[in-house]
Amino acid sequence: KKLGVALLGLGDYSTHQLAPALQKTRFAKLTGIVTGSPEKVPVWQEKYAIPDTNVYNYENFDSIADNPEIDIVYVVTPTGLHPEFSIRAAKAGKHVICEKPMAPTVEDCTRMIDAAKQNHVTLQIGYRLHWDPYHLRLMEIMKSNEFGPWSSISAANGGRMENFTGLNRWRIGKELGIAGALYDLGVYCVQGQLYTAQELPHSVTARHSTERTEIFTEVPETYEWTLEFAGGRKAEGWASYGKSGNWIRAEVEKGTVELQPSYGYGGQKGTTPDGPMTLDHVPQQALQIDGQAQAILRGEPSRVPGEMGRRDIRVIRGIMEAAATGQSFEFTDFE
Ligand code: NAD
Known part of the structure; x- marks a missing residue:
């Protein structure tokens, strides 16, 4: 099974890195969007075949709770908004991937970690x-x-x-x-x-x-x-x-x-x-999201949990x- 991912915040990183990466992933796929910019909706819907039922704005976003096609909300907004959206996603019962840096304060990070725990979802950081x-x-x-x-x-x-x-x-x-x-x-x-x-x-x-x-x-x-x-x-x-x-x-x-x-x-x-490292260059974001999806699917600990984001x-x-x-x-x- 591929987990359904909704990107929240369709700025530069979502547009040019994460959405393309989600076309290459084996354990996750882009199924939804959450945006405050209505003009982006038709462009994204057409490009990624996203149905009307999987399109949200910041006001109606909490109703994502009822959408079985979305398992993960990936928060890609400015840092100051990471706590609000991550906590709302967790309360909607969705797993959360939150971009770096996790949040403004340590207390915000703790609120995010607690919200994930209370709602039995995982919280992971986009540390590619x-x-x-x-x-x-x-x-x-x-x-x-x-x-x-x-x-x-x-x-x-x-x-x-x-x-x-x-x-x-x-x-x-x-x-x-x-x-x-x-x-x-x-x-x-x-x-x-x-x-x-x-x-x-x-x-x-x-x-x-x-x-x-x-x-x-x-x-x-x-x-x-x-x-x-x-x-x-x-x-x-x-x-x-x-x-x-x-x-x-x-x-x-x-x-x-x-x-x-x-x-x-x-x-x-x-x-x-010993000399130069000769290693492969990989599509970091695709491997990251796949790794994060696999951790969820297998119920295994994440390499990049909220606690690591808070430590940083x-x-x-x-x-x-x-x-x-x-x-x-x-x-x-x-x-
Ligand atoms: P961006 O400015 O291009 O996009 C931010 C998005 O958030 C926009 O779509 C914007 O409309 C939306 N947004 C919602 N509310 C907003 C508000 N009140 N003010 C401004 N924008 C608002 O930024 P970006 O480069 O896409 O970065 C987004 C997040 O991704 C940041 O947390 C950033 O640190 C992270 N990021 C991570 C990597 C990485 O390599 N992991 C790379 C780039 C960015």
């Missing part, structure tokens, strides 16, 4: 790199200590973005984008740093900076941070809408393990102390707090 062979190899190397333990980690994700008009405006607003590049791009670095370290940090120091103050009036352009781990080891990272960078790197006993570029939809390159928001909020206060922030309550 957990299906990318380069990232899987990195995780395997670090987990097995293949090249010895790590001594330092560095990660960066950024690009100079010029166009923040129209739809893209939410990314640099506090309400829906929360902390700009830190949320949008930094979450990949935090994820990478945690699966490279294979352990949790005890504290973080951070700073933010803005070069183009006329554009970045609500959120900083750049965040830099240093996660501190047991034994004095550090993982440095930055995320920026002002400068370019795209890597995760670990110094290990026998040399360097690195992915650069690291976070794209493909095109990863990697090296280990906890780290990101710690970075924000450390940058705001100029003090080291201690993580006290990782679950």
